[in-house]
Amino acid sequence: MIISGILSPAFLKVRNILNIFWQTSYVGIIAIGATFVMIAGGIDLSVGSMVALLGAFAIEVVNKLGDNFLSVLVAILATYGLSVLLGLATGITVTKGKVPAFVVTLGGMAIYRSLVLNFANGGVYMSMSQKYSSIGMSFVLGIPFPMLIFILYATIAHIILSGTKLGRYVFAVGANETSAYYSAIKVDWVRIWTYVISGVSVTTSAILLSSMMGSVSSSSTGNGFELDAIAAAVIGGTSLNGGKGSIIGTFFGALILGVINNMLVMLNVAVYLQGTVKGLIIIGAVFLQNLSRE
Amino acid sequence: MDEFILETKGISRDFSGVRVLHSVDSSFKRGIIYGIVGENGAGKSTLMKIISGFLQPTEGKIIVDGKETNLNPLKAKALGIVLIPQELNLVDSLRVYENIFLGNEISGKILLRKKEMIERSRELIERFNLVISPLRMLSELSPAEKQLVEIIKAISKNARLLIMDEPTSTLSEREVENLFNLIKRMKGEGITVIFISHRLKEVKEIAEEIIVLRDGRKVFQGPAKDLSEREIAEMMVGRKLSEMYPEKPKPKENVVFKVEDFSSVDGKVKDANFEVHEGEILGFYGLVGSGRTELMETIIGIRKKLRGKIIFKGEELSINSPWEAKDRGIVYLPEDRKSAGIIEILESYKNTTLMNLEKHIQLLLKKSSEVSTFNSYVDWFSIKVRSPYQIAKTLSGGNQQKVVISKLVETGAKLFIFDEPTRGVDVNAKRQIYRIMRDLIDKINATFIVVSSDLPEIIGISNRVYVMRSGRIVAELQEKEISEKNLIYHATGV
Numbered sequence: 001m002i003i004s005g006i007l008s009p010a011f012l013k014v015r016n017i018l019n020i021f022w023q024t025s026y027v028g029i030i031a032i033g034a035t036f037v038m039i040a041g042g043i044d045l046s047v048g049s050m051v052a053l054l055g056a057f058a059i060e061v062v063n064k065l066g067d068n069f070l071s072v073l074v075a076i077l078a079t080y081g082l083s084v085l086l087g088l089a090t091g092i093t094v095t096k097g098k099v100p101a102f103v104v105t106l107g108g109m110a111i112y113r114s115l116v117l118n119f120a121n122g123g124v125y126m127s128m129s130q131k132y133s134s135i136g137m138s139f140v141l142g143i144p145f146p147m148l149i150f151i152l153y154a155t156i157a158h159i160i161l162s163g164t165k166l167g168r169y170v171f172a173v174g175a176n177e178t179s180a181y182y183s184a185i186k187v188d189w190v191r192i193w194t195y196v197i198s199g200v201s202v203t204t205s206a207i208l209l210s211s212m213m214g215s216v217s218s219s220s221t222g223n224g225f226e227l228d229a230i231a232a233a234v235i236g237g238t239s240l241n242g243g244k245g246s247i248i249g250t251f252f253g254a255l256i257l258g259v260i261n262n263m264l265v266m267l268n269v270a271v272y273l274q275g276t277v278k279g280l281i282i283i284g285a286v287f288l289q290n291l292s293r294e
Numbered sequence: 295m296d297e298f299i300l301e302t303k304g305i306s307r308d309f310s311g312v313r314v315l316h317s318v319d320s321s322f323k324r325g326i327i328y329g330i331v332g333e334n335g336a337g338k339s340t341l342m343k344i345i346s347g348f349l350q351p352t353e354g355k356i357i358v359d360g361k362e363t364n365l366n367p368l369k370a371k372a373l374g375i376v377l378i379p380q381e382l383n384l385v386d387s388l389r390v391y392e393n394i395f396l397g398n399e400i401s402g403k404i405l406l407r408k409k410e411m412i413e414r415s416r417e418l419i420e421r422f423n424l425v426i427s428p429l430r431m432l433s434e435l436s437p438a439e440k441q442l443v444e445i446i447k448a449i450s451k452n453a454r455l456l457i458m459d460e461p462t463s464t465l466s467e468r469e470v471e472n473l474f475n476l477i478k479r480m481k482g483e484g485i486t487v488i489f490i491s492h493r494l495k496e497v498k499e500i501a502e503e504i505i506v507l508r509d510g511r512k513v514f515q516g517p518a519k520d521l522s523e524r525e526i527a528e529m530m531v532g533r534k535l536s537e538m539y540p541e542k543p544k545p546k547e548n549v550v551f552k553v554e555d556f557s558s559v560d561g562k563v564k565d566a567n568f569e570v571h572e573g574e575i576l577g578f579y580g581l582v583g584s585g586r587t588e589l590m591e592t593i594i595g596i597r598k599k600l601r602g603k604i605i606f607k608g609e610e611l612s613i614n615s616p617w618e619a620k621d622r623g624i625v626y627l628p629e630d631r632k633s634a635g636i637i638e639i640l641e642s643y644k645n646t647t648l649m650n651l652e653k654h655i656q657l658l659l660k661k662s663s664e665v666s667t668f669n670s671y672v673d674w675f676s677i678k679v680r681s682p683y684q685i686a687k688t689l690s691g692g693n694q695q696k697v698v699i700s701k702l703v704e705t706g707a708k709l710f711i712f713d714e715p716t717r718g719v720d721v722n723a724k725r726q727i728y729r730i731m732r733d734l735i736d737k738i739n740a741t742f743i744v745v746s747s748d749l750p751e752i753i754g755i756s757n758r759v760y761v762m763r764s765g766r767i768v769a770e771l772q773e774k775e776i777s778e779k780n781l782i783y784h785a786t787g788v
Binding site for chain 1: 596615616617619620625626628633634635636637638639640644648649651652655658659701705
């Protein structure tokens with residue numbers, strides 16, 4: 001932060017910091033869901049495409065039902081419903097079907113993207129609803145709505161992970177699946193629930209993002225979100241081997257990632273090279289985790 | 295040639311500032327079998343890792359063939375010093391000969407010379423009168439056979455000093471005998487063997503010289519034949535042993551648990567019939583692979599049942615999963631603590647409360663309630679732990695096992711199925727675990743089924759014993775009939 005402040009005075013302006021927070025919210029919310037999946041020893045690569053699919057779905061439902069409060073509500077509920085189904089399907093395929101999570105969600109990544117591309121014919125879903133678009137652009141007490149949801153979402157997730165039976169089981173299953181099973185924990189269902197939580201997180205993000213933008217691009221919305229979400233969790237101390245991690249860690253991991261992204265822009269690093277930096281950060285974070293374990 | 299193949303002079307070792315080995319002098323002659331004994335944490339493994347180059351000493355010298363040497367794993371290997379760890383270094387998905395030559399492959403310019411490796415493997419195997427085909431997949435072998443493959447692998451690298459860490463912990467009596475024959479043949483070829491075990495009877499049987507470690511210090515090195523098991527055990531714990539086993543419980547008349555015509559889908563358990571009285575410790579003995587563990591896993595719902603009835607407290611139960619068993623008051627202590635019992639990277643108290651979190655929920659999980667439950671077990675079971683938040687991995691084996699037992703007791707279960715409850719646990723912790731079992735019978739009206747390969751244990755604690763062979767229960771021994779001879783007779787069928 002200090003370094004970027006010196007390098008680029010624009011960085012420290014309140015407005016810029018608020019912007020970073022705001023920009024980070026979308027990936028941050030998804031990263032919170034990913035944290036559950038990863039602590040339970042899984043991985044979810046499908047979140048980026050899922051953002052596009054669910055965002056497009058929400059817009060389409062509102063467009064069909066008309067521009068009023070009720071149709072927006074129905075659209076949001078229907079999108080959450082769809083994501084719960086997708087999460088269940090992923091979780092059941094991984095656990096009961098014994099297909100590795102990497103494969104199932106890699107497949108999901110391709111499937112969701114191709115579906116949204118197909119329905120949009122490669123183009124863009126535009127929202128025709130003022131009501132819907134007002135969600136993502138609203139401010140509460142001068143704070144951008146997405147940012148508020150991010151903080152609220154992280155707080156609830158933290159309580160679930162550290163204060164409930166499900167949260168404890170998520171850690172137990174990720175730390176040692178066999179011991180958890182012998183301890184009479186319904187291991188499969190714990191893992192299925194983590195994919196549902198991931199899906200719900202994606203919905204939350206997709207609604208905020210698509211309403212803010214007023215549109216979803218079938219080809220580019222959500223691209224690379226899976227990388228950012230995993231990076232945020234890993235930077236925050238979540239182990240790719242499962243059993244370790246925290247929501248607070250992921251929250252700050254996401255913010256750090258946001259700061260780095262912002263710095264790269266301010267310092268005029270070529271857009272194309274930003275992926276290189278992120279890739280190196282993930283690899284470096286895991287490397288450091290391994291070092292500290294020894 | 296120097297008389298000693300290896301000597302240590304004043305070896306000390308610190309781990310993060312804590313001294314775990316204190317100036318150990320030891321010496322190993324050619325072609326002699328050494329037994330190293332000590333409680334868990336006495337420094338056996340650390341000393342062996344230093345001798346085989348995997349750890350560097352903080353102070354002191356290692357002398358190999360009369361020359362002071364700085365060892366690392368590669369150099370140790372080149373000098374013929376080979377360590378066979380407790381968890382074997384073999385690859386399940388490779389064949390026997392591929393494992394033997396793993397990292398040591400014979401190859402031509404480009405391709406591996408498979409025929410030559412198979413032939414060499416066969417020679418090695420035959421040289422030690424073993425019958426294992428070099429072409430079999432490792433995954434098809436029994437734990438005992440895998441052990442033998444690991445030894446053959448060591449010999450193929452021209453081992454001169456072979457260190458075996460707890461090689462017998464998963465073996466049955468007869469397999470141990472096979473292993474001992476192999477060790478004696480190696481001795482005949484001039485190989486020095488260092489044998490680490492918790493089973494004093496075995497150490498006394500095979501070792502010519504015994505080294506006793508206690509709290510990181512060598513307290514004895516000398517000929518084995520002058521010592522009794524009791525004397526060795528007393529040196530290990532540093533005080534007189536009161537009796538190892540508590541008085542046997544007095545079971546009630548009523549049958550609390552009954553299994554009828556029980557078979558598993560995979561055929562590992564066939565037509566099992568047995569019953570347990572309330573407050574009884576019922577032993578199950580048999581060789582590895584005789585179906586004891588499989589029978590218990592079928593009862594608890596981990597393995598699929600083909601047919602049969604379970605009757606608990608007069609009620610017929612249908613159990614298809616560990617959670618159904620738990621709800622009915624039946625819990626299982628798995629034989630493999632590390633992979634199925636303890637959760638190593640969780641804090642100790644979280645292990646204890648894992649199976650009954652409901653007790654600690656007041657809207658949310660209440661940490662203070664969990665910790666106080668854990669602390670009550672620290673007192674009751676004498677668990678040695680720095681704090682409830684200590685990561686379970688850093689506890690000794692015995693303390694880990696006590697934590698796992700506390701987790702099971704927390705469920706409020708009345709029937710405890712313990713599979714190898716004292717495996718890899720030191721003498722003191724063993725005694726404590728037997729006393730905990732007795733205590734549970736007296737205080738919470740518990741009943742125990744104990745599967746064990748440890749003969750003295752089975753004899754020492756059981757009211758009755760069923761013996762299994764090839765998936766069937768072949769004998770029921772009443773208290774007076776339980777003897778080493780009877781158990782082995784029924785288990786082997788000879």
